[in-house]
Amino acid sequence: MMAEWNAWTDDQLKTYNFPIHPLPICSVNDPQAEELIKEQKPVVIKGSELISTAQKWDLEYLREHIGDGEFTVYESDSESFKYYDDKKVIDGFTPPMKQRRMIFSEFYDAIKNKNRTKKYYLQQPLNDKVGPQIVVDFINFNWKWIKQQQMNNNWGPLTSNLLLISEEGNVTPCHYDEQENFYSQANGYKRVILFPPSQYKYLYPHPVYHPHDRQSQVDFDEPNLKLFPKFKKVVGFGTVLGPGDVLYLPSYWFHYFETLKNSGIATAITFWYKAAPVGNITYPLTAVQLMAMMRNTEKMILEALKDYKQVDIFWNMLAAGRYC
Ligand SMILES: CC[C@@H](CC(=O)C(=O)O)C(=O)O
Ligand SMILES: [Zn+2]
Numbered sequence: 001m002m003a004e005w006n007a008w009t010d011d012q013l014k015t016y017n018f019p020i021h022p023l024p025i026c027s028v029n030d031p032q033a034e035e036l037i038k039e040q041k042p043v044v045i046k047g048s049e050l051i052s053t054a055q056k057w058d059l060e061y062l063r064e065h066i067g068d069g070e071f072t073v074y075e076s077d078s079e080s081f082k083y084y085d086d087k088k089v090i091d092g093f094t095p096p097m098k099q100r101r102m103i104f105s106e107f108y109d110a111i112k113n114k115n116r117t118k119k120y121y122l123q124q125p126l127n128d129k130v131g132p133q134i135v136v137d138f139i140n141f142n143w144k145w146i147k148q149q150q151m152n153n154n155w156g157p158l159t160s161n162l163l164l165i166s167e168e169g170n171v172t173p174c175h176y177d178e179q180e181n182f183y184s185q186a187n188g189y190k191r192v193i194l195f196p197p198s199q200y201k202y203l204y205p206h207p208v209y210h211p212h213d214r215q216s217q218v219d220f221d222e223p224n225l226k227l228f229p230k231f232k233k234v235v236g237f238g239t240v241l242g243p244g245d246v247l248y249l250p251s252y253w254f255h256y257f258e259t260l261k262n263s264g265i266a267t268a269i270t271f272w273y274k275a276a277p278v279g280n281i282t283y284p285l286t287a288v289q290l291m292a293m294m295r296n297t298e299k300m301i302l303e304a305l306k307d308y309k310q311v312d313i314f315w316n317m318l319a320a321g322r323y324c
Contacts, residue, residue: 007242008189012260014171016220020193020236023247028145033248037153040250040288042194044239048145048246050271053137054186055243057267062134062165063108069129070101071163073110074121081121082173084211090308093211111167111265121172122165126269146182146271155180156274164268166190172257174203174216176291179272181249185241188259188266192247193238195254197287200294202234203254208298209308216254241268251275252288 024041026033028048036043074081076097084095102110110120126138138161150158159179166188174195183192195203204227206212218224218231225232240260241247249255259266278289285293301311 008240008260008263012189012262013191013240014221014258014261016193016236018232018234018236020238023192023194023237023239025239034152037149037248042237042250042253043248044241045246045248046244048142049244050142050146050182050246051184051186051269052142052244053140054184054267054269057137057186059108059111059165059265063104065131065133066104067129067131067134068103069127070103071107071122071124073100073102073107074098074123075100075118076121077118079119079169080171080173081119082212082215083175084215085213086211088209088211088213090210095211107165119167119170121167121170122163124163125160126163149182150273153180154276156276159272159274160270162270162272164266164270166259166266166268168259168263168265169261170259174218174220174254174256175214176205176252176254177214177249177272178251178275178292180251180275181247181273182271183241183247183249184269184271185243185245185247186267186269187243188268189240189242189263190266190268191238191240191258191260192249193236193256194249195234195236197252197254197291199234199254200287200291202230204228204231207308207311208295209302209311220256252291 023044024032024036025044025046026036027046033043033045074097080096082096084093084097086095086099107120107122110116110118126134130138149155174193176197203216204218206215206217218228223231236256239247278292281289298311301314302308305311305314
């Protein structure tokens with residue numbers, strides 16, 4: 001992967017032993033960018049100026065201007081921040097990180113504390129509690145351009161702008177989301193690795209009823225190939241995002257993020273949109289349609305059986321010796 005001149009070096013990246021091909025990179029005026037978005041394929045877009053007013057959002061600026069609202073901050077004993085849905089409860093599940101609520105100055109102090117043993121990741125939807133200067137910066141995002149993308153692709157409404165403030169080395173393990181996303185890097189450097197929905201069978205997401213729904217069960221650092229043998233077939237598409245870069249991250253594409261080692265703080269903002277309504281069904285079904293169908297089937301079985309422990313029994317009864 002080619003480092004932009006002087007920005008970062010390969011030794012700041014974690015190493016994985018699956019192939020990683022480069023993601024397409026286009027200028028905002030390149031028609032190929034629009035084509036890839038229309039085909040729901042990922043592309044890194046340069047020069048959109050989407051969040052240029054947020055490129056000055058460093059910790060000091062935010063401490064001064066972001067206001068005294070509370071923020072969700074994940075606290076982890078390791079570099080890994082594997083998302084979990086605290087509304088999904090199953091026996092014996094221990095959350096891999098702590099979800100805390102802090103005002104920004106508490107987050108700032110936690111990050112600056114040289115004696116700390118924990119790692120932190122602020123992940124908070126931007127809301128109306130932010131200070132007036134942040135509102136001015138937000139209003140001056142390139143809404144004209146992104147609204148054009150939303151319209152061109154018949155997406156639904158913007159659902160949230162998640163502010164992400166990550167420390168060097170933090171990892172968000174592989175997962176998928178069900179919304180379209182323009183992932184915008186304000187400052188710092190983050191590496192992203194994407195996997196198409198067709199690689200679902202290599203990434204073994206947790207069951208829908210599990211708190212880690214949508215997250216891959218495979219630990220990329222120590223993959224258990226006995227439990228997840230097809231993981232060895234996985235092929236990634238990756239790049240390093242720098243200040244001003246925007247990644248179109250299509251719904252249902254699996255993705256993994258890491259904040260480069262020794263690169264300080266990385267600030268990013270997501271633009272999540274409801275995906276376009278499914279058009280007329282053609283066969284064979286697409287990988288995305290199969291993923292949506294599998295999710296709905298799991299939800300229906302859970303709804304019918306009421307008890308998640310029965311889902312495993314039912315599924316094995318249905319499939320064992322008959323389908324697998
Ligand atoms: C939510 C955290 C993650 C981004 C992501 O998964 C997304 O925007 O969908 C990251 O940047 O570490
Ligand atoms: Zn995600």
